[in-house]
Amino acid sequence: MAEAHVEEDQSPDTDRRDFLYIATTAVAGIGAAISLWPFIDQMNPTANVQALATTEVDLSPIETGQTIKVVWQGKPVYVRHRTQEQIKAAQSAPVDDLPDPETDADRVQQDQWLIVVGICTHLGCIPVSDPDNLRGEFGGWFCPCHGSHYDDSGRIRKGPAPDNLAVPPYQFIDDNKILIG
Amino acid sequence: MITQTKRYPPRWSVLTIGVAMGLALAAWAPVRAADEATEALSPSARDWSFSGPLGVFDRAALQRGYQLYREVCSACHSLEFIAFRNLADPGGPEFSEEAVKALAAEHSVQDGPDEFGEMFDRPGRLSDYLPSPYLNNNEARAANGGSLPPDLSVIIKARTNGPNYLYALLTGYEDPPADFELADMMNYNPYFSGRQIAMAPQLFEGIVEYSDGTEASVAQMAKDLVQFLTWTAEPKLEERKALAMPVLIYMLILTILLYASYKRIWRDVDHN
Amino acid sequence: MAHASTYKPRSGFARWLDSRLPIMRLAHDSFVDFPTPKNLNYWWTFGGILSVCLVILIFSGVALSMHYTPHADFAFASVEHIMRDVNYGWLLRYMHANSSSMFFLAVYIHMLRGLYYGSYKEPREVLWILGVMLFILMIASAFLGYVLPWGQMSFWAATVITNLFGVIPFIGDEVLAWLWGGFGVDGPTLNRFYSLHYLLAFLIAGVVVLHIWALHVPGNNNPKGIDVKGPQDTIPFHPYYTVKDGFALGVFLIVLALLIFYAPNILGHPDNYIPADPLTTPEHIVPEWYFLPFYAILRAVPDILFIPAKTAGVIAMLLAIFTLFLLPWLDSSKVRSARYRPLFKQFFWIFVIACVALGWAGSQSPEGMALLVARISTLYYFAFFWVIMPLLGVIETPKSVPDSISKPVLGSGSAAASGTSG
Numbered sequence: 062m063a064e065a066h067v068e069e070d071q072s073p074d075t076d077r078r079d080f081l082y083i084a085t086t087a088v089a090g091i092g093a094a095i096s097l098w099p100f101i102d103q104m105n106p107t108a109n110v111q112a113l114a115t116t117e118v119d120l121s122p123i124e125t126g127q128t129i130k131v132v133w134q135g136k137p138v139y140v141r142h143r144t145q146e147q148i149k150a151a152q153s154a155p156v157d158d159l160p161d162p163e164t165d166a167d168r169v170q171q172d173q174w175l176i177v178v179g180i181c182t183h184l185g186c187i188p189v190s191d192p193d194n195l196r197g198e199f200g201g202w203f204c205p206c207h208g209s210h211y212d213d214s215g216r217i218r219k220g221p222a223p224d225n226l227a228v229p230p231y232q233f234i235d236d237n238k239i240l241i242g
Numbered sequence: 243m244i245t246q247t248k249r250y251p252p253r254w255s256v257l258t259i260g261v262a263m264g265l266a267l268a269a270w271a272p273v274r275a276a277d278e279a280t281e282a283l284s285p286s287a288r289d290w291s292f293s294g295p296l297g298v299f300d301r302a303a304l305q306r307g308y309q310l311y312r313e314v315c316s317a318c319h320s321l322e323f324i325a326f327r328n329l330a331d332p333g334g335p336e337f338s339e340e341a342v343k344a345l346a347a348e349h350s351v352q353d354g355p356d357e358f359g360e361m362f363d364r365p366g367r368l369s370d371y372l373p374s375p376y377l378n379n380n381e382a383r384a385a386n387g388g389s390l391p392p393d394l395s396v397i398i399k400a401r402t403n404g405p406n407y408l409y410a411l412l413t414g415y416e417d418p419p420a421d422f423e424l425a426d427m428m429n430y431n432p433y434f435s436g437r438q439i440a441m442a443p444q445l446f447e448g449i450v451e452y453s454d455g456t457e458a459s460v461a462q463m464a465k466d467l468v469q470f471l472t473w474t475a476e477p478k479l480e481e482r483k484a485l486a487m488p489v490l491i492y493m494l495i496l497t498i499l500l501y502a503s504y505k506r507i508w509r510d511v512d513h514n
Numbered sequence: 515m516a517h518a519s520t521y522k523p524r525s526g527f528a529r530w531l532d533s534r535l536p537i538m539r540l541a542h543d544s545f546v547d548f549p550t551p552k553n554l555n556y557w558w559t560f561g562g563i564l565s566v567c568l569v570i571l572i573f574s575g576v577a578l579s580m581h582y583t584p585h586a587d588f589a590f591a592s593v594e595h596i597m598r599d600v601n602y603g604w605l606l607r608y609m610h611a612n613s614s615s616m617f618f619l620a621v622y623i624h625m626l627r628g629l630y631y632g633s634y635k636e637p638r639e640v641l642w643i644l645g646v647m648l649f650i651l652m653i654a655s656a657f658l659g660y661v662l663p664w665g666q667m668s669f670w671a672a673t674v675i676t677n678l679f680g681v682i683p684f685i686g687d688e689v690l691a692w693l694w695g696g697f698g699v700d701g702p703t704l705n706r707f708y709s710l711h712y713l714l715a716f717l718i719a720g721v722v723v724l725h726i727w728a729l730h731v732p733g734n735n736n737p738k739g740i741d742v743k744g745p746q747d748t749i750p751f752h753p754y755y756t757v758k759d760g761f762a763l764g765v766f767l768i769v770l771a772l773l774i775f776y777a778p779n780i781l782g783h784p785d786n787y788i789p790a791d792p793l794t795t796p797e798h799i800v801p802e803w804y805f806l807p808f809y810a811i812l813r814a815v816p817d818i819l820f821i822p823a824k825t826a827g828v829i830a831m832l833l834a835i836f837t838l839f840l841l842p843w844l845d846s847s848k849v850r851s852a853r854y855r856p857l858f859k860q861f862f863w864i865f866v867i868a869c870v871a872l873g874w875a876g877s878q879s880p881e882g883m884a885l886l887v888a889r890i891s892t893l894y895y896f897a898f899f900w901v902i903m904p905l906l907g908v909i910e911t912p913k914s915v916p917d918s919i920s921k922p923v924l925g926s927g928s929a930a931a932s933g934t935s936g
Contacts, residue, residue, distance in 0.1 A: 295776055322591075323591070323594045323598065328598070392788075396594070396787045399779060399784060399787040400784050400785070400787035400788045401784055402784050404784070477598055478597070478598070478604040481604075482604060482605075482608075482775055482778075483776075485605075485775065486771070486775030486776060489771055489775065490768065490771055490772070493764060493767055493768045493771055494768065496764055497761060497764030497765060497768060500757060500760045500761040500764050501764075503760075503761075504757045504758050504760075507753050507754060507757050508754060508757075508758070511552055511749060511754065512552075512920065512921065513552045
């Protein structure tokens with residue numbers, strides 16, 4: 062009797078049995094894992110949020126020397142109509158000495174329009190340029206939180222911020238209108 | 243006495259339950275004969291391309307249905323849960339994105355306030371929702387003799403047997419019987435609850451000229467509108483039915499595997 | 515039943531954890547090596563099914579709550595936003611709504627199983643009472659949840675049911691204002707119903723833990739209704755009942771999937787796709803199908819002596835549920851399982867018919883045939899618990915109950931027996 066039992070343990074019946082259980086467990090596991098996806102994906106941006114990924118800005122009312130703040134994807138974006146002095150200052154800065162080297166030409170599509178995201182690259186405060194005398198030492202923006210100074214191209218010059226102000230993707234719809242995003 | 247080992251529950255009780263439930267279900271089902279002069283007729287069942295496990299929308303019908311909504315219904319009925327971008331979504335009319343951008347720009351949408359605090363109008367964008375013909379329900383009622391034209395986004399789901407009901411309603415206008423008391427400004431329609439409806443018949447042969455050249459008979463327009471409004475109510479219908487098949491096949495396989503495992507594990511257990 | 519733990523931690527980490535928080539031991543002793551009667555039939559799989567349903571409802575509910583807005587002006591639109599804009603939002607919404615229905619289907623079967631096999635009898639009275647508490651929590655939770663989409667049925671069901679509290683003598687109106695947060699069902703009502711719906715879900719989960727704990731002390735009942743006599747009568751929960759419950763769950767989930775994917779609105783009411791309008795009452799205010807029997811009882815009762823029909827109806831409805839708490843003491847029979855109670859068995863099946871009839875009556879206008887059926891069925895419902903069950907214990911001659919669950923190793927298979935409930 063005992064011998065028959067021992068043989069049974071090594072019969073192909075055992076292999077088939079184990080395979081069935083392994084297959085069942087595997088199929089169940091895969092299904093459980095896949096069914097988690099909708100619960101994860103539902104946290105991704107919804108269709109209506111994705112539709113608002115762009116902001117249109119009318120440039121015509123912005124006078125030379127004036128800066129306006131618009132909202133794009135919930136973030137502040139500065140649109141500055143630069144004066145000739147500001148453009149010259151931005152273009153003649155020593156690029157290699159900058160903490161985050163970048164030419165002005167790489168940051169604008171048309172010289173008189175500077176468009177940057179108004180979030181300090183240090184810890185996320187909003188740098189200011191109003192009133193005019195509170196723009197920091199380089200004429201651009203000044204971040205009141207920890208004293209970062211940005212120039213007329215939105216580049217970091219002095220202070221703890223590591224990077225230049227981000228330039229959002231934008232395009233000119235016509236001479237007086239841009240679409241950000 | 244030897245204990246019985248029959249299968250439980252006993253057959254006769256199951257039969258009784260079955261009969262009881264069958265009767266209950268039969269009584270439950272919305273079968274209503276028109277035995278009263280004001281009780282609504284039941285709409286007849288029609289074939290719809292979106293019905294059944296493999297149902298899909300008729301794309302061309304959806305596009306025609308939108309045109310119909312725009313040219314006829316939108317004068318009084320809002321479609322507040324549809325944004326212009328939805329008209330380009332998969333599973334719907336699937337207009338091209340450029341076409342929908344142009345379509346949206348034809349509409350005037352309120353925006354604001356501007357820097358002076360005033361609201362202003364501007365051309366529609368993809369992200370805008372279809373504008374309502376009225377500012378609010380009160381204006382809608384005032385413009386329609388006190389009746390409120392309902393928003394049509396989910397009307398198909400808000401009515402029993404929605405698609406068939408809507409088709410019957412739109413094509414079912416007729417003269418009232420001689421003895422029927424029709425109230426002022428009302429219209430006779432045997433499919434509407436109470437048989438009189440504030441909305442006058444809207445579909446007449448040729449009232450729109452379909453851009454795809456299809457003949458605009460009343461029956462055709464009613465069908466197209468049912469397709470379109472079923473989509474507005476259930477924009478995910480095609481996605482839902484497409485996902486159903488792999489899910490059910492998977493569940494079947496898993497259940498069979500579980501049954502086989504169950505049988506094998508229990509093979510040597512005397513459990514009766 | 516409480517048994518010596520057989521858990522053996524296999525790794526260093528397992529031993530370390532076991533000496534600090536023996537959670538693996540608890541899981542092993544409760545769900546792996548738990549001695550379970552070997553003769554359980556498929557009616558015993560619904561406990562596991564209910565647990566899975568609860569998990570599905572909680573997961574889908576938490577996901578939905580990330581997108582839902584509990585404000586009267588935005589609730590309906592937020593549900594449409596979920597259906598249209600949220601990734602898989604339509605799936606989550608239909609999953610949540612249809613799992614609710616399946617949750618109730620499973621609980622009714624689960625309760626009827628308990629009724630038929632005497633699972634409520636000594637020593638499982640507390641288990642049964644916890645179960646009735648769970649049923650009440652489910653009713654409350656489902657009612658609250660149905661209000662959230664803020665459709666016509668949501669609003670008017672809330673109005674009808676909250677108005678019932680007005681029958682409380684002397685303080686009825688104050689209680690109503692307190693419940694509503696205003697002068698009628700409105701924004702404040704919706705907001706607090708949302709909060710409570712979320713809370714109740716987790717209360718249910720907590721009481722389920724107590725329910726399983728109360729079960730594991732005496733151990734499971736079984737179709738024969740007799741106590742386990744020794745290890746020959748039991749098998750370990752895993753793998754025998756994990757696989758059987760798994761199979762039953764597979765069948766159940768296929769039914770749920772068929773609903774979600776092919777008929778997601780069939781158990782709902784079209785009027786709930788009409789935004790709530792406090793100035794327009796729907797033609798027929800009807801609750802979801804699982805509440806129909808109680809709705810029938812509520813409307814079946816006429817004026818009784820000095821008690822107006824509305825109050826009497828509320829009392830009858832509450833009594834119908836409260837009666838369930840007393841069941842272990844109303845049934846005087848010493849025999850647990852209806853298998854050996856030929857008279858009780860027949861009354862039981864008539865009881866089931868009465869419940870189905872009440873459900874039908876609840877869907878109809880309370881007049882004519884529907885009202886007659888509702889009244890007869892309500893009378894039978896109460897007679898079943900308050901008259902028949904106490905009487906049967908005395909007058910019924912049960913069939914002889916088997917001696918043991920498994921056939922004895924030696925000798926013939928039966929003996930004349932009487933008492934079995936220990």
